[in-house]
Amino acid sequence: MITPTQSMTQPYAQTQSGTQSQTSALTSDFETFLLLMTTQAQNQDPLEPMDSSEYASQLAQFSMVEQQVQTNDLLAGLSQGSVNLEELASWVGMDVRTAGEFHFDGTPETLFAQADPAAEDASIVIRGGDGTVIDRVAVPTTATEFTWAGTDSDGSPLPAGTYSATLESYDGEELLSEQLVSVYNQVIEAQVVDDTILLTLESGQVVPAGTVTAVRTGA
Template identity: 75%
Template structure:
């Protein structure tokens, strides 16, 4: 039966200590390099002095190495920062109720479903399917309504067992089928992980959806 409704700290310490240690190492190496170069200049053969361009070349090479080390430090800090942001974002998803068009979990309580029939439709039918894709109920609904409450019963009124279900809203103009679109519902997020350029959410129904499919979020019950 379907009823229309009214419309952390340890990581920070490590990230600070490593760059400081590396900076100290670079400074020490630079002092050592300058000492060696000065000693080399003092002890060179006065009859065959080293070309000044060679000193400049050595200094330039060391400067390039120093810049590369500093660049690597900055990239490491950025990577650690991004990793921290991802963890915080992932943690914020877990336990929340998110609205998507994925299959939903039914546990005996009525489920709120959301869908819009196409404007040209003069009638609409809500199709309910079980986890195997078998149609278990077809109910006519007002095409002007966007929210519906499914009581979790079959077409003969028999209560259905707890499990995973999905719904589709079919829009008709007379006998002509105009569209068949998946219906949205709320699911609790039980796990969040980083995928390819997106956050993947594992729902209580067992479905895994990208965060981009979420159209609404609310505090989990």
């Protein structure tokens, strides 16, 4: 059984902000110090060369500045890594809305989809994890949110498991479009692969974070 429902969920967006380090300024000072020291060495009077103790002091200062630049670069890298870990951790446990399979746990499931604007009729088709059609239900073309009770065409309760649903749009007998409905799944793992955040969902799917259209607090 599938019934149209009114949307009560507001998309949730996350924003991030950051600040730039002062490494570039320190690097500039380091380069300026190196240039001055080199120029001083090149233009010293051969008859009155620079005092060795003064030269050693400048070398020590040079070494200290160089170490500070390297330390700042290392800290900047560690800071960036921490931000990535915090971002990954923020996904885990959240419910995200994506198009694809969903995990049915025995409670009614909310499905999101919109029929083709030119459609005269629309139907939602429920499939099991193996792709077998379980139920086909006519729905209003103007509805965008539906509640699936988790039953087959005879009204018998279905077992918990992985399911999928598509919304078919028709103009008479002509199939205009067929699209996967979107559902909420809980994120059980988040990882970075080739600079892309991949989310592993409770349904078993792995989806890029960029395909998520809404986020809400996990149950």
